[in-house]
Amino acid sequence: MTAPAVATSDRIVDPNGDLPVTLADVEAARTLVSGAVLHTPTLHAPRLSALTGADVYVKYENFQVTASFKERGALVKLARLTPEEAxxxxxxxxxxxxxxxxxxxxxxxxxxxxxxxxxxTPQVKVAATEAFGAEVVLFGETVADAFEEATRISKAQGRIFVHPYDDADVIAGQGSLALEMMEDGPAFDAVVVPIGGGGLIAGMALAFAGRSPATQVVGVETQLYPAMWSAMTGEARPCGGPTLAEGIAVRDVGVITSQIVRRLVPHVVLVDETALERAVNAFLMHQKTLAEGAGAAGLAALLAEPERFRGKTVGLVVSGGNIDPRMIAGILLRELEREERIVSFRLTILDRPGMLGRIATLLGKLGANILEVHHRRTFLDVPAKGTRLDLTVESRDQAHAELIQKALEGEGLPVQRLGAGGADW
Known part of the structure; x- marks a missing residue:
């Protein structure tokens, strides 16, 4: 990126200003969610602290029944319907x-x-929504198409439209999360909050501005969907592309939410897909908890810009834990490759009996576990009496991977590293 990855606002925080949602609204919403939505824990995370250089505390909203903070705002909106609206x-x-x-x-x-x-929409998400008792209508190719159809149905059937983020009741409900963090955690220097449409960060910013004004509320978006970043900086950047953080892949932020964020949020950090993958992996490996891409965005910001948060007491929110198991498997394997605990080599060897056994014996003596082997004899750049051998092995760390490569080269074998910084397959 050529431009800075941080949006900065120099606006003065004024929690008593003319905002459409107030601290009093958040506090009132807290009474509605109490007992109906889980008061999730805010816990110290020593291993994440060691990883990032900050003193990290995590609020686990993935413990909710639906594995997401979204229950808070939805409940407040529904609970405030009149009998006739209900x-x-x-x-x-x-x-x-x-x-x-x-x-x-x-x-x-x-x-x-x-x-x-x-x-x-993946069928697993449709089935989960139906299992909770809703009628599901599939319409259009995009979320924008679905939004238009939901608006049409609302008018045609007289149903109340429950907006995912740009609604005062929804924002107030999401803010209840911050009140719990302040009660259960230490005095935070900063809290880092994922931004999609802005409902969560707007509610949390209102709560912290009113109860703990010294705490800086920092937003985080994926580089592929910098909608709030663009709204704050006035620099329009395109939104689009496949992202691990699909829960915050929003092209248009809310009118109400952006007004609150401009007033109360000084920074929005943009993170790339690698940082998101590392964060999902870190939550699983270090905290033994499942975070979806959007839910891990706060930690991704700490990994992407450690100096911004080093030495500070930082609160993170695992905002959701709904992620495809196949995606988790892929992320774990990719992280093992980044750490060089899974490495791949390409060798050109003589095509004769005993060669593969000789290589396998060498790898065994080095403590390398062979995961995959592929012989490739038909390439024109391989000698007629030779063969190409692609090996994927499990190593202990980067130093062990380098030792394995040097040992293979020491046997007179031409060795080429594949993937994860090496050549393409």
Whole structure:
């Protein structure tokens, strides 16, 4: 990136200003979620602290019934419906956590719930939403298409539309999370919050500005979807592309949320996909907890810009834990490759009996575990009496991987590293 990855606001924090949502709204919302939404723990994370150089505390919103903070805002919105509005039912648009939150609490409160999801939504998410009691309508290719259909249904059927983020009740509900963090954790120098449409960070910023004004609320977005960053800086950047943080892959931030964020949030950090992958892996390996890409974005910011947070007491929110198991498997393998605990080599060897056994014996003596072997005889750049051998092995660390390569070269074998910084396959 040629431009700075941080949006900075020099606006003066004024929690008593003319904002559309206030600390009093957040505090009132807290009474509605109490007992109906889990008061999730805020716990010290010594291993993440060692990894990042900050004193890290984590709030585990992935412990909620639907594995996401979205329950808070959805519940407050639903609980404040009049009896007549509740009778008419609600409609929401979402391809993920908001859908399940509205479905779960709508069913619990005996409110008819209809969720519009894009036709491209993975079936596992559709099934999960239906399992919580909602009627699901699949419409269009994109979230924007689904939004238009949800709006049409709201008008045609008289259902109340439950916006995923740009709603005062939803914002106030999300802010209840911050009140719990302040009660359960230390005095934070900073809290780092994922930004999609801005509902979570808007609610949290209101709470911290009113209760702990010395705490800096820092936002984080993926580089592929810098919508709030653009709103704060006035520099329009394109939004789009496949991202691990699909929960915050939002092209258009809210009107209400952006007003609050501009006033109360001084920085928005942009993180790349590698930082997100490392963060998801770190939560699983160090904290033994499952974080989706968006839920790990706060930790990704610490990994991407450690000097910004070094030595500070920092609060993170695992905002959600809904992630495809296949994606987790891929992330774990990719991280092992980055750490050079899985390494691949390409060798050109003589095609004769005993060569593969000789190499396997050498690797065994070095303590390298062979994971995959591929013989390739048909390439024109391989001698007629030779063969290409691709090996993937498990090593202890980078030094061990280098030792393995030197030992193979010491046997007179031409060795080429593949992937993870080496040549392409």
């Amino acid at each position: 009778r008419r039912g609600v409609v929401a648009m979402s391809a993920g956590n908001h859908a399940q939150a509205v479905a779960y609490h709508g069913t619990r409160l005996k409110i008819s719930t209809l969720i519009v999801m894009p036709e491209t």
